[in-house]
Amino acid sequence: MSGLLALLDDVAGIAKIAAASIDDVAGQAVKAGSKAAGAVIDDAAVTPKYVHGFSAAREVPIVMKIARGSLFNKLVILLPIALLLSAFAPWAISPLLMIGGAYLCFEGAEKIVHALGRHGAGDAHLAVTEGGGAGLEEERVRGAIKTDFILSAEIMTIALAAIPNGDPIWMKALILAMVAVGITLAVYGFVALIVKADDFGLHLNERGGALGALGRGIVHVMPGFMKALTIVGTAAMIWVGGQIVIHGLHELGQHQPYEWIHRMAEAAAHAAPAAPGLVGWVTTAFFDGVFGVILGLILIPVAHYLVTPVIEAVRRALGA
Numbered sequence: 001m002s003g004l005l006a007l008l009d010d011v012a013g014i015a016k017i018a019a020a021s022i023d024d025v026a027g028q029a030v031k032a033g034s035k036a037a038g039a040v041i042d043d044a045a046v047t048p049k050y051v052h053g054f055s056a057a058r059e060v061p062i063v064m065k066i067a068r069g070s071l072f073n074k075l076v077i078l079l080p081i082a083l084l085l086s087a088f089a090p091w092a093i094s095p096l097l098m099i100g101g102a103y104l105c106f107e108g109a110e111k112i113v114h115a116l117g118r119h120g121a122g123d124a125h126l127a128v129t130e131g132g133g134a135g136l137e138e139e140r141v142r143g144a145i146k147t148d149f150i151l152s153a154e155i156m157t158i159a160l161a162a163i164p165n166g167d168p169i170w171m172k173a174l175i176l177a178m179v180a181v182g183i184t185l186a187v188y189g190f191v192a193l194i195v196k197a198d199d200f201g202l203h204l205n206e207r208g209g210a211l212g213a214l215g216r217g218i219v220h221v222m223p224g225f226m227k228a229l230t231i232v233g234t235a236a237m238i239w240v241g242g243q244i245v246i247h248g249l250h251e252l253g254q255h256q257p258y259e260w261i262h263r264m265a266e267a268a269a270h271a272a273p274a275a276p277g278l279v280g281w282v283t284t285a286f287f288d289g290v291f292g293v294i295l296g297l298i299l300i301p302v303a304h305y306l307v308t309p310v311i312e313a314v315r316r317a318l319g320a
Contacts, residue, residue, distance in 0.1 A: 059195045062137060067188035069145035070152060074180035077149075078156045082176055083169060086160060094248050097161050100154040101244030102295060106303055108238035109296025111230075155183060158244070194229075197222050239285050242292025261287040 085092055159179045163172050197218055204215025250258035261284055269280035 058137065060192050062141060063188055063192045063195060065141045066144045066148065067184055069141065070148045070184050070188065071180065073145065073149045073152045074156060074184065075177060078153055079173065079176050079180060082156050082160045083173055086163075086172055087169060090165065093157065093161055094251055097157050098245050098248035100157055101241040101248065102299060103150065104154065104237045104241030105245065105292040105296035106241075106299040107296075108234050108241065109293055110300055111234045112293070113297075113300065152180075156180065194222075194226070235289065238292035238296060239289040240292075242288040242290070242295065243285075245295060246288060246291060257287070257291060261291075 085096070156176060156179070159176055160172070163175055167175075201215040201218030201222070204211045204218070206212070207215070246258050246261065249255075264287060265280040265283040268283040269276035272279040
């Protein structure tokens, strides 16, 4: 009997350790996922455009197709690559993170240029063609999944960088998997709500009375909400991208502009004793964003006149 009690006590101890490990994994997954806020917000802001022009009945199925592709990107392709990097080339994580951050700055700056100059140029590939039908739907889904792959790669790299180096490989895998599934469900669940909001508003409008007024309000508010979401997504991309590059440079030994921004944030915090933490954070975020815009504007001609021609030349050489 004493042996059985000892065994049960050991089982209970193992269960406690397992529960603590699960709590730790969940906590780290939330922390790692929150680091990817900029890419996540932009993902939510970009995706609704891919269902534009289709019937209401096809909107949610298209979003679900994109969500499945996003999960495949994260779990089947990017998660194993992230684990291999962590195991065999941890030194590459910071440079890759900086490349991803620079891409976020470039993408955000390009959206600003399009918004200020050539209106709608950035969405030309989303125009509805006369052919319509299943072919166009599959083309849109493939385009959305390709865009998602880039954002997902950034999300997974940011999450990987937020995981302590000492964690075992199985814990890193669980954390990354939780981040992948959680962010995908959150983003595409939110997108599904957005694309159906107009239909819901019209349905309420048909009911009349107070519900009808609410429905008309929803329909009226949604275009402005989508515009605001796009602006917030762009700002978040630039801020997060600038922050990633600045921190990466600091880690690699180039301590400016990191130290200058840190001094500015401390000075601003001391000048506002009522809320020093908030003021310091806002100041840091502002200068990270300014750096991100400048870097993005520098990268636009580099991407268009150097990187894109090289990629096209390689594709032609490979017969793609």
